[in-house]
Amino acid sequence: MEALTIKNLKKTYEGNHEALKGIDLNVEEGDFFALLGPNGAGKTTTIGIISSLVNKTSGQVKILGIDIDQGHSLAKKQLGVVGQEINFHQFEKVGQIIRNQAGYHGLSYLQAKQNAEFFMKRLDIWDRRNDQARTLSGGMKRRVMVAKALVNRPKLLILDEPTAGVDIELRRSLWDFLQEINNELGTTIILTTHYLEEAERLCRNIAIIDRGEIVENTSMKDLLARLEKETFSMDLDKPINTIPSNGDFDFKLKDSRTLSVTVKKGQQLNEVFKTLSNEGIEVLSMRNETGRLEELFLSLVESDPDKSLLLDVKLGEME
Amino acid sequence: MSATETLNAFLTIIRKEVIRFTRIWLQTLVSPAIMIALYFVTIGVIIGSRIGEMGGFTFLEWMVPGMVMMSVINNAYSNVLSSFFSVKFQKSIEELLVTPVPNYIILGGWIFGGMARGIMVSVLVIIVSLPFVNLSVQNWPLAILVIFLTSMLFSIGGFINALFAESFDDVSIVPTFILTPLSYLGGIFYSIDLLPEFWRTVSLGNPILYMVNALRQAVLGSSDLATMGMTIQFALFMIVLFIVILFFLALWLLNRGKGIRA
Numbered sequence A: 001m002e003a004l005t006i007k008n009l010k011k012t013y014e015g016n017h018e019a020l021k022g023i024d025l026n027v028e029e030g031d032f033f034a035l036l037g038p039n040g041a042g043k044t045t046t047i048g049i050i051s052s053l054v055n056k057t058s059g060q061v062k063i064l065g066i067d068i069d070q071g072h073s074l075a076k077k078q079l080g081v082v083g084q085e086i087n088f089h090q091f092e093k094v095g096q097i098i099r100n101q102a103g104y105h106g107l108s109y110l111q112a113k114q115n116a117e118f119f120m121k122r123l124d125i126w127d128r129r130n131d132q133a134r135t136l137s138g139g140m141k142r143r144v145m146v147a148k149a150l151v152n153r154p155k156l157l158i159l160d161e162p163t164a165g166v167d168i169e170l171r172r173s174l175w176d177f178l179q180e181i182n183n184e185l186g187t188t189i190i191l192t193t194h195y196l197e198e199a200e201r202l203c204r205n206i207a208i209i210d211r212g213e214i215v216e217n218t219s220m221k222d223l224l225a226r227l228e229k230e231t232f233s234m235d236l237d238k239p240i241n242t243i244p245s246n247g248d249f250d251f252k253l254k255d256s257r258t259l260s261v262t263v264k265k266g267q268q269l270n271e272v273f274k275t276l277s278n279e280g281i282e283v284l285s286m287r288n289e290t291g292r293l294e295e296l297f298l299s300l301v302e303s304d305p306d307k308s309l310l311l312d313v314k315l316g317e318m319e
Numbered sequence B: 001m002s003a004t005e006t007l008n009a010f011l012t013i014i015r016k017e018v019i020r021f022t023r024i025w026l027q028t029l030v031s032p033a034i035m036i037a038l039y040f041v042t043i044g045v046i047i048g049s050r051i052g053e054m055g056g057f058t059f060l061e062w063m064v065p066g067m068v069m070m071s072v073i074n075n076a077y078s079n080v081l082s083s084f085f086s087v088k089f090q091k092s093i094e095e096l097l098v099t100p101v102p103n104y105i106i107l108g109g110w111i112f113g114g115m116a117r118g119i120m121v122s123v124l125v126i127i128v129s130l131p132f133v134n135l136s137v138q139n140w141p142l143a144i145l146v147i148f149l150t151s152m153l154f155s156i157g158g159f160i161n162a163l164f165a166e167s168f169d170d171v172s173i174v175p176t177f178i179l180t181p182l183s184y185l186g187g188i189f190y191s192i193d194l195l196p197e198f199w200r201t202v203s204l205g206n207p208i209l210y211m212v213n214a215l216r217q218a219v220l221g222s223s224d225l226a227t228m229g230m231t232i233q234f235a236l237f238m239i240v241l242f243i244v245i246l247f248f249l250a251l252w253l254l255n256r257g258k259g260i261r262a
């Protein structure tokens, strides 16, 4: 079954800002799925709609086959959400926050207490259960957010940039923890991120969102393989009819005077030219045909977590 | 959600609300009790002795039901207002919105929390009044009913205010400019017999007047209700009517996501 099905989802915020332009998304049960995209792409809006924090403009959302408009309460029962921003009451105690969340889901006091204890221990916040939430460090607060989202033992866990602004150590331990949850409990996990490395490390499938549109939805493997390649477009001095043959390169004729070639990153372009000149073809000009996806990726790769870590730490101290 | 689950969620909200105001008990319980004690000493005892009778009772006797009502109204209202506003402000409202808990349970939970505080403070006020005045309550069940309904009504009012409030400055607008004046002009200190014809008529438009006098009727066995040409049943009916109207208004706003959903 599909853990999440989204059809033609649109959201226009007040003031006519079109944040989602009709997205489609399918996530299989048991999957570890990444929704990758730069800031402002519409990730939080999408999650907001799934978790009924944001009213959609149109479209359909199903959680484990249940339409959120019709089976509202049944659908939400299966859901745990870790929001992008800390959203618990700072003056409440950690244990209380997590227990209450279970209570809102309808668990009895005793059951809530048990589940809360289980996840607080797993996330190493058990010792802080009687402390007011505001006394916790940023990283600890993140863990409270995760424990809170899991306390009803949801089948679908959604995390909105869970590792933005946390230090390397916590980031790694959170990654391990999520993988355990995915393996042990079979919880379907969807996380949004703007770090490629995070998606690469954790996720089997991936969708890429940009400016309110899904630009790619595929397996992590396929995506990485595709990013390994580069395509160039070449203008030729005179028309040709036959495509040059060379097993190593993938040539395509766009029109009689434009030839495109796809090479693996790192492959020598010299080889391409050699092949062409052997066949008497001269290249007048050449350009890299970087598509929207590749461009997007370049920008994402530049915001690699480990590179931007210094900045994160600084921001963390200022909070 | 099953009935048991719904009940569990409801109890969770109420428990959380009671824990909230008892955690800050100095502000929420002791401070209103001290304020009322000061009213009793300054206005009730010192000035009151020079005022003489009011509606056939000593001024202190007359004043006690008014003080109880004023504290029920203020505390029920401000409890829900500040609690729900801060839940909105800290975004912890999201904790509830992502769960299957129905909106009427959210609303009901906060109302019960406000009622719990209103009723607790009213008990404190009655205790504080004991050294000053020896009251024998004429009709306990009626007194309890009036306090119960009034605390419910103003809890709902506080909830609606919280939905509309967008900043800390907004929070105090209604309490300062509407609730406090209506309370002071709602006959907590005086009988409307003392007012000139015109102001007496104007006063009839003030709902708090009916509640204060309904409690006075229950406690003293006599009130302005008769002067106003009104029975206690009618006063109770009006309070219940207001409760029903405001409850559904609050629920409608909540369902629409007023102030909480983008």
Ligand SMILES: Nc1ncnc2c1ncn2[C@@H]1O[C@H](COP(=O)(O)OP(=O)(O)O)[C@@H](O)[C@H]1O
Pocket (backbone or CB within 6 Å): A013, A014, A017, A018, A019, A037, A038, A039, A040, A041, A042, A043, A044, A045, A046, B262
């Ligand atoms: N409450 C809101 N009102 C108006 N515009 C919003 C609101 N929330 C988000 N947006 C806009 O919608 C777009 C998508 O935002 P968001 O979903 O937060 O992106 P992401 O999570 O991918 O960074 C952005 O342009 C943002 O400015």
Ligand SMILES: [Mg+2]
Pocket (backbone or CB within 6 Å): A040, A043, A044, A045, A084, A160, A161
């Ligand atoms: Mg976001």
